[in-house]
Amino acid sequence: MNLAAVITAAGSGSRLGRDLPKALVPIDGVSLVRWAASYLASVTDRIVVTAPADAIDDFVAALDGVAARVSVVPGGSSRQDSVAVGLAELADLSDDDAVLVHDAARPFMPVAVFGRLLEAIEHHDAAIPVLAVVDTIVSGVGGEVEYLDRDRLGAVQTPQAFRIGAVRDAHKRAAADGIVATDDASLVLHYGYRLATVEGDPLGRKITYPEDLEAFERRFSSR
Ligand SMILES: Nc1ccn([C@@H]2O[C@H](COP(=O)(O)OP(=O)(O)OP(=O)(O)O)[C@@H](O)[C@H]2O)c(=O)n1
Numbered sequence: 001m002n003l004a005a006v007i008t009a010a011g012s013g014s015r016l017g018r019d020l021p022k023a024l025v026p027i028d029g030v031s032l033v034r035w036a037a038s039y040l041a042s043v044t045d046r047i048v049v050t051a052p053a054d055a056i057d058d059f060v061a062a063l064d065g066v067a068a069r070v071s072v073v074p075g076g077s078s079r080q081d082s083v084a085v086g087l088a089e090l091a092d093l094s095d096d097d098a099v100l101v102h103d104a105a106r107p108f109m110p111v112a113v114f115g116r117l118l119e120a121i122e123h124h125d126a127a128i129p130v131l132a133v134v135d136t137i138v139s140g141v142g143g144e145v146e147y148l149d150r151d152r153l154g155a156v157q158t159p160q161a162f163r164i165g166a167v168r169d170a171h172k173r174a175a176a177d178g179i180v181a182t183d184d185a186s187l188v189l190h191y192g193y194r195l196a197t198v199e200g201d202p203l204g205r206k207i208t209y210p211e212d213l214e215a216f217e218r219r220f221s222s223r
């Protein structure tokens with residue numbers, strides 16, 4: 001089974017509010033996209049990175065020397081579109097090969113989680129890392145509040161692992177059916193493929209707001 005990775009890094013990072021694309025923001029002198037690619041390079045030698053169309057050269061420079069064959073391609077206007085573009089770059093892989101789809105915005109997901117995901121897709125079409133919910137959770141905020149059973153809830157992280165045939169098919173059908181989702185595994189599940197969950201990790205937290213970045217800066221800049 002061949003294994004490749006797609007890193008989604010084409011977002012602007014509007015909620016972070018920096019004057020450069022979020023994936024190029026450094027922690028300890030290394031850009032988020034390079035951190036993510038370096039971790040992935042320990043399990044795969046082929047990585048496709050989706051980048052903002054006007055920053056391709058900056059991303060190529062930021063990824064120079066990563067220990068894998070890295071291609072940088074212009075992403076789409078949404079995360080879902082960017083993943084579709086990334087998958088199209090892997091057209092030579094066969095349906096049974098595997099792909100890890102990962103957000104540059106989650107640069108520090110430990111490699112142990114990659115191992116759990118790859119093991120899970122030996123028997124499933126897809127696998128996602130899930131972090132247990134620690135707070136009490138309600139729905140219907142501002143209206144009719146309902147308490148949910150948190151033992152059955154989890155926060156979904158990336159990377160998400162797929163048999164490439166399953167995620168390609170799901171993306172193609174979602175585009176045709178006009179289905180929009182916040183992650184790729186939900187598309188795969190929607191089209192009837194088998195989805196497994198594995199334990200996620202707090203270090204896989206997404207950098208969305210300045211305080212997320214500051215928390216990782218405090219943790220990693222002093223090492
Ligand atoms: N058109 C897009 C939008 C997002 N992403 C990527 O998808 C991941 C998750 O998106 P998010 O954290 O929301 O990043 P941004 O879209 O950059 O952030 P914001 O919504 O604050 O602008 C990020 O690694 C981002 O670069 C992408 O590849 N293509």
Ligand SMILES: C[C@](O)(CO)[C@H](O)COP(=O)(O)O
Pocket residue numbers: 079103156157158182183184206
């Ligand atoms: C894919 C994802 O990281 C899983 O939690 C998340 O859905 C991305 O959401 P965003 O709004 O595009 O950051």
